[in-house]
Amino acid sequence: MKMKRWFLIVFAFLTTCIYAQDVTFNVLAPKVVEVGQQFRLIFSVNAQAEGFTPPNIQDFAILAGPSTSTSSNVSIMNGKVTQNYELKYSYILEATKEGQFTIPSAEIVVNKKKYVSNSFTIEVIKGSGNKTAPTTNQTNQQQNESVNTANVSSSDHYLKVIVSKTKVRREEHFIATVKLYSRLGITNFGEYKVPSFDGFITERIDIPPLSQLSQENVNGQIFYTGIIDKYILYPQKTGEIVINPFELNCYYQIQSRKRSGSIFDEFFGTYERAQAKALSLPVTIKVEAIPENKPESFAGAIGEFKMDASLDKSQIKTNEAVTLKIKIAGNGNLKYITSPKIEFPSDFDVYDPKISDNIKYSEIGATGNKTFEYLIIPRHPGNFNIPKFEFSYFDTRTNNYKVLSAGDYQIIVDKSLSDTSITVTNSFNKEDIKFLGKDIRFIKKGESNLKEKGLFLFGSGKFYLYYIIIILLFGVYVFIRKKNIQENANIQLVRNKKANTFARKRLQKASLFMKQNQKEEFYEELVRALWGYISDKLSIPAANLSKDNARSRLQSKNVNSESIEQIINIIDRCEYARYAPVSENTQMDVLFNDSVDIISKLQQQLK
Structure with missing residues (x-):
């Protein structure tokens, strides 16, 4: 009962943290198409809708639609539960004449409130005969088989x-x-x-x-x-x-x-x-070239910058550490700027600055900051001054040099009560702490662990035995490592071995689309699983995949003709169902089961 009560409390807390998103109703389509080109028009809303009023499309031929598809997910981050939902209404249209045409607005009702999409203008230009929609694949694959190059010109x-x-x-x-x-x-x-x-x-x-x-x-x-x-x-x-x-x-x-x-x-x-x-x-x-009238402090910085400097303490004791931090921020060649030249008092021990940066590279250039931290240790008491120092840069916006200044810090150094000549630093990490004057080692007390001279491992029988064992183990490691490298270098062999694994993962993804009734994504993933299995198992590059090529390669591997025709038939059915206006769920189940069956059959015959 306690567990159940805690569960209800946590669930109630989480549900109160779900933030509803603002309803958005958008239209997606290409801005430019050719006469005779088919394209997809999508109306998308991020909430569950009660009614959809389609636009009056008169300037394009409607080949299919509207078809619906949905997707949703829930994420929890820092106790905040966010639910994302998307409902799509899709059309397949064909451009029939040249000109600029406007897709009228559509209407949808969400929670009894009406929402209207924007209208969308599409430019239709004269057809060129090329209606192939482009796809991209970021996986770089070695293309071993020849492909045609005669039909591609540099103007295309x-x-x-x-x-x-x-x-x-x-x-x-x-x-x-x-x-x-x-x-x-x-x-x-x-x-x-x-x-x-x-x-x-x-x-x-x-x-x-x-x-x-x-x-x-x-x-x-x-x-x-x-x-x-x-x-x-x-x-x-x-x-x-x-x-x-x-x-x-x-x-x-x-x-x-x-x-x-x-x-x-x-x-x-x-x-x-x-x-x-x-x-x-x-x-x-x-x-x-930049102008010649450079300030003395100029060291190559170009862009727009600002400088901040700070001293963490103004009064310390001898042999204690103080940190001077200089931060330069802005937009320009931040990565390559250097610290301003600073004249420190001769009584100070000053270490090389610790440099850190936070730079982002984007459309506007390199922006962020660069920080220089100086560790300073006064050795003698007195009143000291770190004089003003300058950082100059060339401003590309005004085409002038600009000089920034900071400093003129007063530091009061008192004599330490216990002059131990050990320097303690407070602002740096343990690895940055410096110990000075350690010329006498600590005298250890207690019994000493002394050994008779000559009783050492080096040169003994055990030493040579260990030496031989280490050499043998190293040889075994090198042999195994070399074998693994050779196997992994054979990309085709690796793909061949993992073809069934890759296909099963794609089938699992297709099964998920089928359960969510996402027909287009289901058929696309199913075709990808079948073609991917053929490509990986038969070492056929993606650019050379075709039904004739797959059929001949399967025949050369002594796969029976029934299995060959079965997988080609399944691919044809998937492609047809993918572009058909209506696809029944029963057909999706049949195609999915047939795909699982044929991959299992081919896996047994291609071992």
Whole structure:
């Protein structure tokens, strides 16, 4: 009963901490499409809705929809329970004519309150014949089999280096963004080559992995675009400095003109895979020298900064420690600035500063702070002064030098009552504490543990026995380690061994989607499990996966024809059900069970 009562109390407390989110009702769709292109229109609300009034869509052909899907999760952090819920209404539309068209607002009712979405404008341009939607896969895989390169031209795909400034001062930072432009469907990324950045110091900006490309209208044509990389660059010399080309190997899926004779060609088309390198053009940066009228305290700092300094104590005793902390904060080349020059009294022992920084690299450059902590130990009593010191920098906003100052600290040092010549520091960690004057060791008391001369392990029989055992153990370790490295180096062997494990994990994820009635995600994950198993088990690169290729490779492994046709049939059914307007739950169950069954059969035959 006690446990039950405590459970009810805790549950009641947690439920009172659930914070309701504000209701948002949004519309998602591409901003630019081509005539004849199919695309998805989604209305999303973050709450359970009681009614949905769809928009009156007149300028686009409605191929399917509205279909619904839901997702939810609950998270608990610091006693706060947050529930996230999302309900989606999806359409599949087709653009039928050129122009700019507006999707009207939709309405939804949540808790008896009406919410209206924004209207959404879509630009439809002349069709180019390329309707392949791009996908990306951040897993770099070694492509061992040849793929077609003849159908990809440099005008269809390229990299572009976009710089925030083309004219800067020496040491003045600017942002370089590497952006991919492609008119083709990307299936995978290969090798990515970054230039050496001769003449620059670089800092890379962390950006999320590229998982989805967006659409842009470039000179009347739709390009799929995405940010590949971002850098902060600091020029180290004057004159013209060239940023050499970036290079990215891309794998594409292109609609083929060939027909296999299958009736499914009319619905899905036939595709071939191709690879090509996307290159950027060189970018020239003009770098000017900073003005000559530099202050004496200038040491190369460029940007916008402020300085704070503090002394933790103004009155101490001899051989005690005091800390001078200098903090420089702002935006600029923070990482490379140095401490101001300070003239300390000659009676002070001053240690090299302890340097720490907290710097973040983002779109606006390097921001944060850098701290210098000086440990100071006075040796003699008296009144001392740390004079004013300066830190100067070149302000890129005003194009002038600016000087910051701090200091002029008075320190009163009294003679210690017990002149032990042992220095005690209070502000630093144990590893920073310095002990001086320890020239006499402590005299130990009690009985001594003395041994007769010559009674040592070195040179004895035990010594050589231990020596041989250690050598043998080391040899065994090297042998096992070398074997593991060789096995792990064979990527295809590792993928082959773990193919069934990877497939089971994907099937578990598909099962979860099935229970949540998320049909589209279920079929997508099921197809990924089947194709992934074939790719891993037969060592077929993702860019070369096709039904004909899979069939021939399975036949070469002596897999019976019934199993081959069964897995191909399941893939066809999944793809058809994925794009069909309606899919029954019973069909999902059948396809899931058939997928589990065929993977088990293939696992037994491909051992």
